[in-house]
Amino acid sequence: MLLRHTPxxxxxxxxxxxxxxKTCQPIGAMYAAFGIHGCMPHxxxxxxxxxxxxxxxxxxxxxxxxxxxxxxxxxxxVFGGQANLLQALNNIFTVYEPDIVAVHTxxxxxxxxxxxxxxxxxxxxxxxxxxxxxxxxxxxxSYVGSHVTGFSNMVKGMVNLLAESSGRHNGKVNxxxxxxxxxxxxxLKRLASLMKVKHILFPDTSGVxxxxxxxxxxxxxxxxxxxxxxxxxxxxxxxxxxxxWASADAARALDAKCxxxxxxxxxxxxxxxxxxxxxxLHTLAxxxxxxxxxxxxxxxxxxxxxxxxxxxxxxxxxxxDPDQLIPLTxxxxxxxxxxxxIVTGTPGKAFEARIKEITKDxxxxxxxxxxxxxxxxxxxxxxxxDPVDLIIGNTYCKYISRDEDIPMxxxxxxxxxxVGHQYFPTVGYKGGLRLLEKILSALxxxxxxxxxxxxxxxxx
Amino acid sequence: xxxxxxxxLEERRDQVHRVGEGDFELACNRASLAGAVSQRACVFxxxxxxxxxxxxxxxxVHGPIGCAVYTWDIRGSLSSGPELHxxxxxxxLREKDVIFGGETKLADAxxxxxxRHKPKAAFxxxxxxxxxxxxxxxxxxxxxxxxxxxxxxxxxxxxxKGSKREGYLAACKALSRLVGTGDTSDISPxxxxxxxxxNLAGEIWILRKYYERMGVQxxxxxxGDGRVxxxxxxxxxxxxxxxxxxxxxxxxxxxQKEYGVPFVRASYVGIEDMAEALYVVxxxxxxxxxxxxxxxxxxxxxxxxxxxxELARLRKDLEGKSAAIYVGGAFKAFSLIKAFRHLGMxxxxxxxxxxTSEDYKELARVTxxxxxxxxxxxxxxxxxxxxxxxxxxxxxxxKERPIAxxxxxxxxxxxxxxxxxxxxxxxxxxxxxxxxxxxxxxxWRFTPRRAEQRS
Numbered sequence: 085m086l087l088r089h090t091p092x093x094x095x096x097x098x099x100x101x102x103x104x105x106k107t108c109q110p111i112g113a114m115y116a117a118f119g120i121h122g123c124m125p126h127x128x129x130x131x132x133x134x135x136x137x138x139x140x141x142x143x144x145x146x147x148x149x150x151x152x153x154x155x156x157x158x159x160x161x162v163f164g165g166q167a168n169l170l171q172a173l174n175n176i177f178t179v180y181e182p183d184i185v186a187v188h189t190x191x192x193x194x195x196x197x198x199x200x201x202x203x204x205x206x207x208x209x210x211x212x213x214x215x216x217x218x219x220x221x222x223x224x225x226s227y228v229g230s231h232v233t234g235f236s237n238m239v240k241g242m243v244n245l246l247a248e249s250s251g252r253h254n255g256k257v258n259x260x261x262x263x264x265x266x267x268x269x270x271x272l273k274r275l276a277s278l279m280k281v282k283h284i285l286f287p288d289t290s291g292v293x294x295x296x297x298x299x300x301x302x303x304x305x306x307x308x309x310x311x312x313x314x315x316x317x318x319x320x321x322x323x324x325x326x327x328x329w330a331s332a333d334a335a336r337a338l339d340a341k342c343x344x345x346x347x348x349x350x351x352x353x354x355x356x357x358x359x360x361x362x363x364x365l366h367t368l369a370x371x372x373x374x375x376x377x378x379x380x381x382x383x384x385x386x387x388x389x390x391x392x393x394x395x396x397x398x399x400x401x402x403x404x405d406p407d408q409l410i411p412l413t414x415x416x417x418x419x420x421x422x423x424x425x426i427v428t429g430t431p432g433k434a435f436e437a438r439i440k441e442i443t444k445d446x447x448x449x450x451x452x453x454x455x456x457x458x459x460x461x462x463x464x465x466x467x468x469x470d471p472v473d474l475i476i477g478n479t480y481c482k483y484i485s486r487d488e489d490i491p492m493x494x495x496x497x498x499x500x501x502x503v504g505h506q507y508f509p510t511v512g513y514k515g516g517l518r519l520l521e522k523i524l525s526a527l528x529x530x531x532x533x534x535x536x537x538x539x540x541x542x543x544x
Numbered sequence: 545x546x547x548x549x550x551x552x553l554e555e556r557r558d559q560v561h562r563v564g565e566g567d568f569e570l571a572c573n574r575a576s577l578a579g580a581v582s583q584r585a586c587v588f589x590x591x592x593x594x595x596x597x598x599x600x601x602x603x604x605v606h607g608p609i610g611c612a613v614y615t616w617d618i619r620g621s622l623s624s625g626p627e628l629h630x631x632x633x634x635x636x637l638r639e640k641d642v643i644f645g646g647e648t649k650l651a652d653a654x655x656x657x658x659x660r661h662k663p664k665a666a667f668x669x670x671x672x673x674x675x676x677x678x679x680x681x682x683x684x685x686x687x688x689x690x691x692x693x694x695x696x697x698x699x700x701x702x703x704x705k706g707s708k709r710e711g712y713l714a715a716c717k718a719l720s721r722l723v724g725t726g727d728t729s730d731i732s733p734x735x736x737x738x739x740x741x742x743n744l745a746g747e748i749w750i751l752r753k754y755y756e757r758m759g760v761q762x763x764x765x766x767x768g769d770g771r772v773x774x775x776x777x778x779x780x781x782x783x784x785x786x787x788x789x790x791x792x793x794x795x796x797x798x799x800q801k802e803y804g805v806p807f808v809r810a811s812y813v814g815i816e817d818m819a820e821a822l823y824v825v826x827x828x829x830x831x832x833x834x835x836x837x838x839x840x841x842x843x844x845x846x847x848x849x850x851x852x853x854e855l856a857r858l859r860k861d862l863e864g865k866s867a868a869i870y871v872g873g874a875f876k877a878f879s880l881i882k883a884f885r886h887l888g889m890x891x892x893x894x895x896x897x898x899x900t901s902e903d904y905k906e907l908a909r910v911t912x913x914x915x916x917x918x919x920x921x922x923x924x925x926x927x928x929x930x931x932x933x934x935x936x937x938x939x940x941x942x943k944e945r946p947i948a949x950x951x952x953x954x955x956x957x958x959x960x961x962x963x964x965x966x967x968x969x970x971x972x973x974x975x976x977x978x979x980x981x982x983x984x985x986x987x988w989r990f991t992p993r994r995a996e997q998r999s
Contacts, residue, residue, distance in 0.1 A: 085627075086627050086630055087627070087630075087631070088627065089626075089627070089628050089631060089660075089661055091660065097656065098652065099635065099649045099652040099653045099656070100633065100634070100635065100636070100652075100653045100656055100657065101609060101612070101633075101634045101635075101636035102631060102632065102633055102634075103616070103631055103632050104609050104612065104613050104616075104632060104634065104636070106609060106613075107609055107610050107613040107614070108608050108609050108610030108611075108613070109610075110610070111610070126579075129672070129703075129704075130586045130587075130672055130703035130704040131576055131582055131584050131585065131586055131707070132585045132586020132587070132588055132589050132703045133586070133610070133703070134582075135582070135583070135584060135585040135586070135589070135943075136585070136589070136610065136611075136614035136615075137614075138943055139614070139618075139942050139943060140614060142942055142943055142945070142946060143942060145946075146945075146946055147946050148923060148943075148946045148947045148950060149943070149946075150581045150923050151581065152579050152580065152581050153576070153578070153579075153580075153582065154578050154579075155576045155577065155578045155580075155582065156672075156703075156704040157704060157705075157706070158704060158705055158706075160704070161672070161675070161676060161704045168578040169578070171577070171578045171579060172578040172579030173579065174579065175555075175577060175578065175579030175580060176579045178554075179551070179579075179580075179924075180581070180924070190672070191607075191608050191637075191642070191671075191672060191673040192672040192673065192676065192703070192704060195642060195673060195676045195677065196676060225639070225642075226608035226609070226610050226673075227608045227637050227638050227639050227641070227642050227673065228638070228639050230609070297949060297950055297952065297990075297991055298950075298991070298992055299950075299951065299952045299991045299992040300950065300951070301923070301927040301947050301950045301951050302950075303581075303923065303924060429609070456636055456638070461631075480616070483630070
């Protein structure tokens with residue numbers, strides 16, 4: 085029992101987070117920055133932060149992850165990090181030659197009060213930013229929000245510092261995918277292309293964190309949204325922002341800056357959320373829904389019907405980020421499963437309200453919590469008090485899964501011990517099929533394992 | 545030879561050396577250049593990896609959530625008993641705490657955790673932000689210690705104070721507060737502490753068995769599968785055996801000064817170094833226990849007999865292949881170079897994150913002409929060196945693995961994420977198997993660079 089130290093009795097905690105269901109802002113900013121082609125993410129703080137984020141992303145993607153750091157010392161933490169950042173920008177552009185550097189702060193540089201706009205401005209005036217190269221930045225204090233907030237802040241930084249309005253429409257729709265996997269970003273682009281909707285998707289980590297092995301190490305892989313597209317996003321006819329927590333701020337900033345109207349949707353996990361995404365594309369671009377998309381939808385409904393009796397009222401515990409959990413919970417409810425314990429470390433009252441609304445007809449008591457003490461320790465305690473049939477969440481759930489002998493499906497960040505998330509999407513109808521396949525396999529593998537001989541069945 | 549021109553930062557030129565080319569002078573132990581893609585981490589990281597294997601202690605990270613998340617059970621330090629160290633405890637500092645201070649939060653968190661888990665001691669790790677807002681950790685810990693009657697030890701590991709090396713020092717200082725507080729009356733005169741092993745993949749269990757077969761009592765594991773009670777009486781051991789370049793050397797020094805416990809340095813990687821580690825201990829105790837030398841020879845003989853046939857078989861395939869090494873501390877690199885010799889392999893690139901000038905001089909002495917020696921390398925440098933030297937297998941840590949693979953080169957994790965014990969005699973065999981499994985993998989035949997070379 086790895087988590088034998090978790091007591092069943094739940095006492096309210098005020099100050100502690102145990103086995104967190106979140107991490108800090110900078111890694112979100114770094115992940116988002118990797119979604120720009122030719123971008124070097126830069127961590128303005130101690131070198132440990134940068135090393136940790138790179139390691140975490142490497143473990144999740146099994147891909148090289150290069151980012152730079154201001155390498156704060158005791159001196160910089162007293163006198164400010166301006167000298168470090170100026171030297172860093174000079175070195176980065178000289179040696180690594182990225183098209184763009186995306187700087188995010190850390191708790192350290194935030195607290196000592198480094199002024200990024202001023203420092204970057206000075207770097208430009210001092211000639212440290214070569215002609216045609218860009219530097220964007222955002223503020224990501226680790227003690228505010230979560231990793232999701234950091235992602236959102238960096239995407240907003242892209243809009244604020246790169247998007248431009250030329251006064252001419254480009255006939256495209258912006259899609260801000262939120263914190264999803266490279267495979268998901270690829271799938272969103274595929275769906276938009278199937279619909280014949282011209283689009284700019286940003287950030288876009290497809291081709292960055294799911295690249296091929298071709299015998300070459302590239303510091304800047306082939307994927308990522310181009311700087312031209314990011315500039316052109318200001319000329320698009322509209323923006324679909326997927327996820328209130330990770331994407332909405334950037335979309336609203338773009339509306340304010342370039343008058344590009346936006347709609348905030350859920351990430352299209354599962355049937356209903358994908359319906360809404362397809363419908364929004366259809367409305368916004370004025371295009372019909374092609375037969376192929378209808379067919380994919382039909383296949384998903386087909387599999388749900390084939391196996392609905394195995395899903396019926398199965399209890400599920402979920403952990404993840406708000407933008408993922410809302411449509412996932414909706415999907416589970418729509419296939420007659422019962423999400424009963426749901427936690428996210430990312431703060432937000434609206435989250436709890438949405439989940440309560442989605443689960444209002446679930447025939448069990450539903451526990452939901454967001455923020456500080458909404459962690460895996462609490463989730464585990466809930467499960468001990470009211471066991472579930474399935475756990476859906478990141479790799480850290482495997483402690484609970486093992487201790488309580490409950491099957492689990494890996495979804496979210498980070499996944500440190502399985503392959504697949506890089507390559508197989510869970511968004512869209514096809515992604516829904518994959519989710520369903522994973523859920524059914526987990527449940528039915530368990531049934532096959534546990535059934536006594538006399539009820540062990542060949543055909544299910 | 546102009547490969548450095550493209551990929552090595554101007555200021556870093558003197559941190560790269562080619563053996564046999566000019567006088568040896570390698571700059572090192574300097575802060576990473578701002579803007580370099582350094583593979584290094586911070587002070588907190590260093591402290592955390594050294595202390596976290598103490599399995600019956602509470603480890604509370606005082607800082608924003610990230611510091612706790614990124615060090616949550618990543619190292620695979622195994623415990624034969626409690627698993628408290630596998631949990632991640634954080635005060636999860638928020639904006640309000642940064643403004644008004646986090647001392648109350650820390651005190652409350654300690655109360656709650658100590659009451660619930662009844663740990664034998666608590667380590668409280670300071671992070672960057674705590675260093676800036678100036679929480680008086682020392683005072684909060686002292687008061688908690690008075691309230692709960694267990695040692696509550698602040699670890700002064702603010703990230704910005706340096707690299708992992710400074711973190712090791714902070715960890716040693718924290719450990720030194722435990723040492724000397726336990727009863728030593730039943731400790732054998734032929735006894736040691738194992739310092740600088742973290743029980744990755746159960747390695748310290750292997751080592752303890754060797755020493756026990758020699759008739760040596762192991763008092764404390766510092767810190768793999770560590771226990772607070774053992775640490776408290778560690779000063780009663782007759783000798784400290786210290787592995788790993790920097791991690792626990794400071795503690796050995798402190799214990800020598802304070803309690804007169806002498807120390808020897810050891811490496812458990814590779815055949816010679818493993819045998820040497822046992823023999824040096826036997827030598828130390830041979831006056832007290834004359835039979836120890838013979839028993840030690842027997843251990844070495846038995847263990848070698850068990851692994852040699854398989855090792856010879858693996859060597860046949862690996863003979864003539866070349867390796868690159870990039871590790872945290874340079875000390876490990878010496879052992880790896882020798883281990884590769886046993887496999888008939890040549891090391892053509894070797895580097896470390898935190899080596900000292902003496903380390904690098906010694907590396908230059910034991911490697912062949914043309915070998916590249918590098919301090920605090922960047923990925924571009926590593927990739928360029930691997931290509932230039934046409935390396936077959938890379939030994940490194942998590943961040944280097946995918947780079948090696950992209951180049952079509954095998955890999956062995958000799959860092960946190962090893963899954964097989966690589967120490968001890970059996971570790972040499974495991975190492976050979978890992979190198980064999982990766983260097984000989986058919987997957988490299990599908991990679992373009994290798995395919996070109998063969999045609």
